[in-house]
Amino acid sequence: MSWPEQAIKICGVRSVEAAVTAALAGADLIGMIFAPSKRQIQPSLALEIVQAVRATAMPCQLVGVFANASAAEINQLAQQVGLDLVQLSGDEDPTIVNEIQFPMLKAVRLTNQNNEQAWYDIAQSHQHVRLVVDAHVPGSYGGAGVLADWSAAAQLAQTTPLLLAGGLEPNNVAQAIQAVAPWGVDVSSGIETAGIKDLTKITQFVKTAQQALDALRVARRNS
DSSP states (O other), X not given: OOOOXXXXXXXXXXXXXXXXXXXHHXXXXXXXXXXXXXXXXXXXXXXXXXXXXXXXXXXXXXXEEESSOOHHXXXXXXHHHTOSEEEEOSOOOGGGGGTOOSOEXXXXXXXXXXXXXXXXXXXXXXXXXXXXXXXXXTTOSSOSOOOOOHHHHHHHHTTSOEEEOSSOOTTTHHHHHHHHOOSEEEESGGXXXXXXXXXXXXXXHHHHHHHHHHHHHHHHXXX
């Protein structure tokens, strides 16, 4: 697997309709949550979503999100469902990187806790590991709708490709991309209405993020 040049991730998907909408809109990554969460999905539905997205023939990749699961559990479920990569969103020990059989995203919250510095080093030295910068919300492993620290994320983005998550939505994603200059963006609650993925918001988010990321890429090439 090779990473896309820039990435828009639609996460917390729990329906075939939302996943296909995201794929057809041009999302690069579609995430499904297997960790305990209000957005948790069962493997049988995840398999349906994977098959439906594959049938679109769009070049997007399927991500499974885990938190503090064992490497054996992650590998088994990822193989069962047919994922392209996995995301670790808990307090995983960095040594797990040697046991996971899939490319991975690792969520960090810029707190310098839970071995985060070791994960920064891994992301800089391992081609198959990239970071997701999320907000620090005690008791939450993501999807809380709180903005991450854009200033700190921008500093990290200068040396490490990262997905910016945390409180993004169609109305602020362009500003976030301009402020942080990330590899990509990650959204979940910001494209929901009453806790359900909103198809119009998904399409709007992807379109707005694509325009901002394209502008960033052009600016980098011209600098």
